Amino acid sequence: MIKARITVTLKNGVLDPQGKAIEHALSGLGFGGVGAVRQGKGFDVELAESDKAKAEADLKAMCDKLLANTVIENYSVTLT
Amino acid sequence: MKSAVVLLPGLNRDRDMIAALTKISGTPPVTVWQTDTEIPDVDLIAIPGGFSFGDYLRCGAIAARMPVMRAVAEKAAAGVTVIGVCNGFQILVEAGLLPGALMRNTSLKFVCRQVKLEITNANTMFTRRYQPGQIIRSPVAHHDGNYFADADTLARLEGEGQVVFRYAEGTNPNGSINDIAGIVNERGNVLGLMPHPENLIEAAHGGTDGRGLFESALGIAA
DSSP states (O other): OEEEEEEEEEOTTSOOHHHHHHHHHHHHTTOTTOOOOOOEEEEEEEESOOOHHHHHHHHHHHIIIIIOOTTTEEEEEEEO | OOEEEEEOTTBOOHHHHHHHHHHHHSSOOEEEETTOOOOOSOSEEEEOOBOGGGGOSSTTTTGGGSHHHHHHHHHHHTTOEEEEETHHHHHHHHTTSSOSEEEOOTTOSOEEEEEEEEESOOSSTTTTTSOTTOEEEEEEEESOOEEEOOHHHHHHHHHTTOEEEEEOTTOOSSOOGGGEEEEEOTTSOEEEESSOGGGSSBGGGTBOTTHHHHHHHHTOOO
């Protein structure tokens, strides 16, 4: 079995109001020097697969077809 | 005129859409369920608003991958008229039938109010009963209506007259780029819009501003 972590983040230049709100909340808690916060999503996926290259290709296809909206989001796949 | 309404778990404006289509076309629409792989022969397919699949992952993302949406895509490619309202717009965008994306409102708040819309293009099959530049009223109710498209896509939409409705007179409720409220595809037979014209079609609603959209799309004389 292969385990993977997929991280989906907003592309540069796409406004992230949620990230901004979190940024302000962190400043409000007294954490100084918080430059910018961007919110993303994480997915831990288990695959019944032993071929790492095949797994990686499948995971990328999953991102392109469902997990990320590539109009506004980037993704990265890491086998863990 | 025959119409169909797409039903998905979590939609909640389906009855409003069915009532509007019934009252305006004189014939109740057929309904198609998420697992249906075929849509009967109709002139118009409507995807109503709501929160399909609880807005999990992204608004409209799961619904857009259901079998019924493959059938909608086939019909759209064959030239059938398709309207997606609110969540229906989000589903059409996620399904790739319309460009761009709908993101969280910049206020981070759910907005439920009346806005003003400018008919940016009165030369579409959805707006021919309106005058160019006409301002109409429409209710909105959404959390993720902030339309976004990259610069190239935006330039194409604006240049080709695909921006059909724009929030007017400072009533943009969600921060959408260029005040975009509704767009059509390149061919002009698929419309997505965040506002709810189906909720302003008879006197009891307090106005009939939304009626012209359905009369236009259904080819009914005003």
